[in-house]
Amino acid sequence: MKIFLLTEAGKNIGSGHITRCIALSQAFIEKGLYPYFVINGDNSVKDLFKDKKYIIFNWLEERKRLFNLIKTSDIVIIDSYLADNTLYKGISENAKLCVYIDDNKRIDYPKGILVNGGIYSLKLKYPKKRNLIYLLGFQYTILRKEFWYVGKKKVKKNIKDVMITFGGADTKNITTKVLRLLTNEFPNFNKKVVIGKWFRNFNLIKKQKDERTEFIEWADANKMKELMMKSDIVVSAGGQALFEFAQVGLPVIIIAANDKNQLKNINEWKKTGFIEYAGLWKDKNLENSLLNKINFVNNYNTRLQMSYNGKRILKKNGSLNVVSKILQELTNKE
Template identity: 40%
Template sequence: MKVCIITEGNFNIGYGHITRCTSLYQAFKERGIIPFFIVNGDENDKNTLNVKRKYVFNWLINTNKLFSIINGSEIIVLDSYLAALSLYKKISKVVKIPVFIDDNLRLEYPPGVVVNFSISAKKIRYPNKENISYLLGPKYSLVRNEFWNVQNKTLSDEIKTIMITFGGSDMNNLTPQILEMLNTFFPNLEKKVIIGMGFKNIYNIEAVLDKNCELIYFPSAEGMKKVMMESDIAITAGGTTIYELAIVGTPAISVAVADNQLNNVKTFSELGINYFAGWWQNKNLFENIKKFILSLKNKERRKKMVISGQKHIKSDGSRRIIEYVLNKSNSKSSFE
């Protein structure tokens, strides 16, 4: 069976799409299927994308090459903020099982499977169409296989270690600003700072280090999980990492750095899974972070957040999606 995954990722838009599509790649691979992985990306993707059959090129422009690669596919997954509706329609017509990853009803999708694993997905009024199947909500969470089976984490009595993670590029240069705030108001905290492959502000970060700060360069998914396990709390962007933190059991303070994250982080906060400090440009952002760190010193409050997160977020979402699309593929029905 031929399967293709089409997505995008670079410094300007971040690498979150690649991360969540990697989880689908892993779930297909677990079933003995090695997908073609097609990325509109940059040199970082060429060097770090740990998949076979990978293609890195601008498939938005070079559509002839794209359709040459995907020709004959049984299943195609498309995860994009940039692709036009016309491309979705064209893909929907040439494959039996098209799968579209969505966050906020970006388009009026053509026939296929629409996946939105965000915790706020069911608040969105998706159109009811006979030729579209919807897989909605965090039971379809796209987390990497390193997070599919996580051992129970013991909560410490005090906050001693804090993780700081802003994706693969930290486009808004938040890491050094947050480090400065922590150095001033929480100088005794041990800080574990994730440096992504696309960071262009490493010099700024290194300039504000203190003796309690550890920089962790370009960690793998297993490395990310290790840091989460070792950290009492985290300050994070509002992407897929908040799902991984919830699965591990690390209470988090989230910052929305992209429009599509806002509903997500607000719902996480409403359900008591983490604290939402605000949009990255919010003038009260750092005051909110300080306030929430002080609040999280209460162990019982952290415990409630962990329980809520592990109640709502499921780690086997990729497997559920692959099970569904493979069953659909094996059936006689299609989305025509």
């Protein structure tokens, strides 16, 4: 069976799409199927695919090359914020079955399967279409295999270890602000700072370091899970990693890095009682708000409840559910 995963990554995009596609590929591998990655990016992504089949080229522009590559495919999965309607339609006409990973009803999708396991997915009011199947909600949330099954996390009486992570690129330089505040206001906290592969501001971040600061450069899934299990809280953006934090039961303080795509999701997350929202990255009073939020979650019972609320969100293995539905639909078409 030929399965292609089309996605994008790089210094201006980050690693969210790649992470999600790798997670989905892990679920296919559980079924004995090995997808082929097609990546719009540069050579900096190569070390993410050492044990996988992949090709790197600008499939957004080199459409003839893409169509020739996928024309005998069984399944083509697209996870992109950049591809347009015309390209999606062309891909759908060159594959037996197309699958679209969506976050915010970005475009009008052609025939196939649309997957959105996001917290706001059921409120997006997708249009009813005869040839488009929707897989929406938490039962279809895609997680990396390392987070499918997580042991019980101990909630300590007091905060000692704080994790800081803002994705693969941190284009808004939020890490610097967060580390500066923690160093100045909470010198006794151990700070675990995850540095993404495409960070451009590492030199600025390093200037905020104290003797209790540790930098972890480009942590893989196992390392991220280890950090989450050992940390008492995490300060992060409101992206896909929120589901991993929830699965672990690690209380989160969110600083939104994208005011367009994330705020609706964050408002839904707030209703779960799992996260605290400090504000948007460009808010003038951000550091004061973050200080207040850290003091608030420093209460043991508050963190205990937040951890419990996170752990109860995902009850099913969304990655395997998505793959099972895809394979079922392919069988129905044959």
